[in-house]
Amino acid sequence: MTDLPLYNSIKQQLRACRSKEETFKALVALSKRLTRLTAEEKTEENRVKGCESAVWLIIDNKDDTSSIKADSDTKLMRGVLVAILSLVQGKTKTERQKMDLKAELESLNLGSYLTQSRANGILAIIEKIKK
Amino acid sequence: MTDLPLYNSIKQQLRACRSKEETFKALVALSKRLTRLTAEEKTEENRVKGCESAVWLIIDNKDDTSSIKADSDTKLMRGVLVAILSLVQGKTKTERQKMDLKAELESLNLGSYLTQSRANGILAIIEKIKK
Amino acid sequence: MAFDPHSLRQDFPILSQQAYDHPLVYLDNAATTQKPLSVLDAIQDYYRSFNANVHRGAHYLSDKATTRFEQARDTVADFINAPEQSHIIWSKGTTEAINMVAYGLEHLLEKGDEILITSLEHHANLVPWQQLAFRTGARLRVLPLTSEGEWEDEYASYFTDRTRIFAATQVSNAIGVHTPLQAMLTQAKQHNAFTLVDGAQAVAHYPIDVQALDCDFYVFSGHKMYGPTGIGVLYGKAHALEVLIPYQTGGEMVQHVTYQSTQFNTLPYRLEAGTPHIEGAIGLAAACKFLTQQDRHALLAWEQSLAHHVYTRLHKESQVAIYSPETHTTLVSLSVPNIHTLDLNAYLDSQGIAVRAGSHCAHPLMAQLGVAGTLRASFACYNTLEEADRFCDVLLEAIDLLTDE
Amino acid sequence: MAFDPHSLRQDFPILSQQAYDHPLVYLDNAATTQKPLSVLDAIQDYYRSFNANVHRGAHYLSDKATTRFEQARDTVADFINAPEQSHIIWSKGTTEAINMVAYGLEHLLEKGDEILITSLEHHANLVPWQQLAFRTGARLRVLPLTSEGEWEDEYASYFTDRTRIFAATQVSNAIGVHTPLQAMLTQAKQHNAFTLVDGAQAVAHYPIDVQALDCDFYVFSGHKMYGPTGIGVLYGKAHALEVLIPYQTGGEMVQHVTYQSTQFNTLPYRLEAGTPHIEGAIGLAAACKFLTQQDRHALLAWEQSLAHHVYTRLHKESQVAIYSPETHTTLVSLSVPNIHTLDLNAYLDSQGIAVRAGSHCAHPLMAQLGVAGTLRASFACYNTLEEADRFCDVLLEAIDLLTDE
Numbered sequence A, B: 001m002t003d004l005p006l007y008n009s010i011k012q013q014l015r016a017c018r019s020k021e022e023t024f025k026a027l028v029a030l031s032k033r034l035t036r037l038t039a040e041e042k043t044e045e046n047r048v049k050g051c052e053s054a055v056w057l058i059i060d061n062k063d064d065t066s067s068i069k070a071d072s073d074t075k076l077m078r079g080v081l082v083a084i085l086s087l088v089q090g091k092t093k094t095e096r097q098k099m100d101l102k103a104e105l106e107s108l109n110l111g112s113y114l115t116q117s118r119a120n121g122i123l124a125i126i127e128k129i130k131k
Numbered sequence C, D: 001m002a003f004d005p006h007s008l009r010q011d012f013p014i015l016s017q018q019a020y021d022h023p024l025v026y027l028d029n030a031a032t033t034q035k036p037l038s039v040l041d042a043i044q045d046y047y048r049s050f051n052a053n054v055h056r057g058a059h060y061l062s063d064k065a066t067t068r069f070e071q072a073r074d075t076v077a078d079f080i081n082a083p084e085q086s087h088i089i090w091s092k093g094t095t096e097a098i099n100m101v102a103y104g105l106e107h108l109l110e111k112g113d114e115i116l117i118t119s120l121e122h123h124a125n126l127v128p129w130q131q132l133a134f135r136t137g138a139r140l141r142v143l144p145l146t147s148e149g150e151w152e153d154e155y156a157s158y159f160t161d162r163t164r165i166f167a168a169t170q171v172s173n174a175i176g177v178h179t180p181l182q183a184m185l186t187q188a189k190q191h192n193a194f195t196l197v198d199g200a201q202a203v204a205h206y207p208i209d210v211q212a213l214d215c216d217f218y219v220f221s222g223h224k225m226y227g228p229t230g231i232g233v234l235y236g237k238a239h240a241l242e243v244l245i246p247y248q249t250g251g252e253m254v255q256h257v258t259y260q261s262t263q264f265n266t267l268p269y270r271l272e273a274g275t276p277h278i279e280g281a282i283g284l285a286a287a288c289k290f291l292t293q294q295d296r297h298a299l300l301a302w303e304q305s306l307a308h309h310v311y312t313r314l315h316k317e318s319q320v321a322i323y324s325p326e327t328h329t330t331l332v333s334l335s336v337p338n339i340h341t342l343d344l345n346a347y348l349d350s351q352g353i354a355v356r357a358g359s360h361c362a363h364p365l366m367a368q369l370g371v372a373g374t375l376r377a378s379f380a381c382y383n384t385l386e387e388a389d390r391f392c393d394v395l396l397e398a399i400d401l402l403t404d405e
C-alpha cells in the first residue's frame, strides 16, 4: 500500500485521457500498482456485493489512520481501486466519512466505466468504505 | 316466419348500401321483420355463445324442411338474423350443411358489422345452424 | 376556459382522419388514449439510435440503453412522487401489476383471512383477488359503494382484523366516479391491511402523489396515459415490495443460480424477470414528460368541462339515464331504456364517433346498476367542445332512429 | 457467398453510427437484434392511423386495430407453421411464456414427479422449473449434455415414468450449440411428458415448424428476431394450452364474472389478461414478414459463415479457448485464460465493438465449462465480413495489451 501513486497525479492522468481507449490503458497501467490480496483474504465476507466484477475490500480501522486493502478479478476495477485507495489512504474513518467520494470519482472522467450497472458496484464500494 | 322477406331482395337491398349509415338503417328496417321469441324460449341452452349481443337460436329439424327461429337483444343482430333465416328457410338440414353460409353472408357487404369479434359471433351462429 | 385543445391536437395526427367519411371523433379515451408525437419520436429514437439489451451488457449501445431505461424509471418515480426509483417496477400494465401483487402476497394469506375490494372495480382488480381467495381459503368481501361513490354508514364492519388486503380503484372506469379513497385507506391501515390502489383511470387526468396517498401499492397502465402499449407500473413501498414473492423468475432477476437454489436480485430487479419492455419504458417516460409539460390543472378542468357539458345537455332528455356524476368526472356513462347500447354505438360509429358500449369489464357493477351495459363517452385533453356537441347530437339522432314506432 | 449484407444494412440505420469515434460493430445479436425500418414503420403506422383498444370496442379504429392485431397472430402462426392462430398466445417474451407454462401446469404435478431440463439452459428455462419443483415437491433433474450438444449413453435413465415435463432449449445462447432436440423430444413423448422448447435463440436464424417438432409448447421473444421489445409468443397444442390454469386474470380473458365465480374465455383469450401489447404484436408480425421476404437459407448460411470465419481465425491462436462448435452456429463464445472477459470486453468496446462478456444467464453451464464467463460475438444477417475480421483483430490487440509482462 505504501507504493500507491499520489491521488492528485492519478487524477491528472485520468482527466487527461481523450478517449475511452486512453482511459482503458491508463486504468490498466494503474492496476499494476495494486498490492494484491492473498487467496485467504478473498473471503465471501470481504466481498462487495453488487459489482459486475468480483471486488474484495478489507478495512482495518485504527485510531489514527486506517488500513484499507482491496482487490478485484478485473484489471480495470483494480485500476479504479488504486484511485480510490490513494484517495482514502492515510485517512481516519471520520475523515473518510466526511469526503464526497462519489463526486470525487465522478470528477475522474471515467465515463462509461462508471455507468449504471457498474456505478452500482462503485456505490457499494463507497458505502463499505464509509462504514 | 312466413313473412320473412325473400333472401334475394334482402341481398339486393344490403348490397345497394353505400355507407355504414345506410347499412345500419337497412338492418334496423330488416329487424322489424323478425318474429320475436318468447321469454320462455330464450333459455341458456338456446343461447349462442361467443356473440357480443345476446343471440338465441331454436332449430327444429324435420324430415322435409326444418323450422328455425332466432332472436337477439340488439336490432342490428336481429336484422342480420332475418337475412340468415331468409337464406336457410325451407331448407333441410342436409341442404343447409351444403351451403357456404359464411361466403354468402360476406357477400352482403355488411363490412364492419361482421368484423373480428362480431364475426366470431356470426361464425358461432353459422356453426349452430349447420349442426 | 382559457385552454385551447386545437393547438394540442397538432401532436396527435391520428385525430385528423375521416372515419366512414365523417371526421373521426375519438371519445374512447378511458379504453386507451392516443399518443403524442413526442412519444412516437422517443420510440423511433430508441430503435434508431440506441437499441440494445439493458443491464447485462457493457458496450456503447447497451450503456446508453441502460442509462435511458433507468432514467425512465426516475421520470416515472417523479411523476407519481415515489420516494425512490427502485420502488418503480415495470409491468405489462395494470392487470399484470395487480396479478404480481396477488401472487406475491399469497404466502401471507391464511384460510379465513379477508380480501376487501369495492363494488366499483374493473375485473382486473377483482378476478385476481377472487382467484387468490379460492387458492388460499381467504374470503373475498366487497365494500358496497353507491354509484355516487359514497359508502353506507356500516362500512366500518367491512374492515376487520382479518382484512389482510384492501384493493380499490381511484376512479371507476365504467361510470367515472371517484371512490372515497383516502377515508378507505385510513380504515384499511388501521387494520394493518396491505393497500393497493388501481390508478388506471386516474393517471391521465389527476396529478398523483403516492406518498400523500400513503398506499402500499399503486398500479397503472401506460397506454391509458398517452404512453405505449405493453407497459405499466407497479409502485410499492420498499417493505411491501420486499415481501412479494417474485411472480416470474428467469434472467435479470437473479444474482446467482445453481440447480439446487437461486438467489434473487435486489429491488427493483428481483420483480422484473426477462428482457424488459425497454421501448415501452422509454415511451412511457416520454408520456410522463408530455403531461408534466402541460398545465395539468387546465387540462383537467377542460376534460371535466367537456363531460359536464355532455351531462348538462343529456340530463335534460328524459329518455337518457346517466350513471356518471354531474361534475368532477371526465366521462359520461349512460343508457337509454329499451334501446340496446350496442345499437346506439353502431349508429354513432357510422357517423365517425368512437365511444364504448358494454359492461366495461365490470359485470358486478352493471348488475348493481341494473343494466346490461352502458354507453360511455370518455374525454382526453385533445377533445373539443364541438366533438362533445357532436356526440350529443348524433346520440339523440340514434335514439330517434331506434325508438320503436 | 452470393449474399450481400450491405444492401440489407440500409434497413438498419442504427448500424451506421460511430461509437467512441469508431464505426459501430454490433455483435451482440443474441442479446437483442436491431430492427429493420419495416418494423419501425409498422409501429408508427399503428399509432398514427389506427391505435385503439382491441376486442372490446366497436368503432372504426378499434375494428381496424382488432383486425390487424388478429392478423398479426395469423402471421406469427404461419411463421412457425402453427396449425391455428388460436394456438398463438402473446406473452412479454420467452421468460414470461415459460412462467405461464410452469404456473399453468402446477396443478398437475405431485411430489416425486420429475421435471427434466438440460445442462445448457438459460436461467429463463431453469429457474421457473426449479421454483415449480420447490412449490410442488417435484424433482428437478438435469440431463447432462456436452458442450458439443451431445448426450451421454445413459441419457435414457433421465427419462422416467415420473417425467411430467421436459423443457429444453433448441440452441444454447451461451455457446451456440444445438441440442439433440428431436431425439430428446421422442424420448419425452414416449414417457408422456409435456414438452417445451425454448426457441429464443433459434427463431432469428432457423425456419421453425412446430408441427414437425411436435412439441407441446414452443416459446420465443420478438426482440431477438428483429421485432420490438415487450412481446413474445407462447405456442401450444390445443390440448396443452387448454390444461393450463390461467397465470394472469382480469379483463379480456373472462366471459362472465360475479363475485362468487368467474367463467374464463376460450383460447387464445383465456391466457391473455388485460390490454395486450398491440403495438408489439403488430411489430412482431412485421418482423416475421421481414424474415420471410428474405432468402432465409442464404441468410443463415451467411451468419454461419461469419461465425465460422471467426472460429477459424481464432482457433489458430493458442491463448484462445473456444466453446462454440466449428460449424453450424451463428456465434462464437470464447475465453482467454488469465485474462478476464470483462477486461477484453472493455477494450473491444473502446474500439466500438459490441459483444457480450459474462455468464450469459447460464451460471450452471459456466460451472460445467469451468469458467466464470465467456466473451460472445453473435451474428445477425446484417453483419459483414469486415466486422468479423475487425472483431478478431481488436480481440488479439486486447489480449496483447492485457497479457502481463
Ligand SMILES: Cc1ncc(COP(=O)(O)O)c(C=O)c1O
Pocket (backbone or CB within 6 Å): C251, C273, C274, C275, C276, D030, D031, D092, D093, D094, D095, D096, D122, D124, D125, D169, D171, D172, D173, D198, D200, D201, D221, D361
Ligand atoms: C435461450 C434463451 N432463453 C430465454 C431467454 C430469455 O428471453 P427474454 O429475456 O426475452 O425473456 C434468452 C435470452 O436472453 C435466451 O437466449
Ligand SMILES: Cc1ncc(COP(=O)(O)O)c(C=O)c1O
Pocket (backbone or CB within 6 Å): C030, C031, C092, C093, C094, C095, C096, C122, C124, C125, C169, C171, C172, C173, C198, C200, C201, C221, C361, D251, D273, D274, D275, D276
Ligand atoms: C380501472 C381499471 N383498472 C384496470 C384496468 C386494466 O388495465 P389494462 O388492461 O391496461 O391492464 C382498466 C382498463 O381497462 C381500468 O380502467
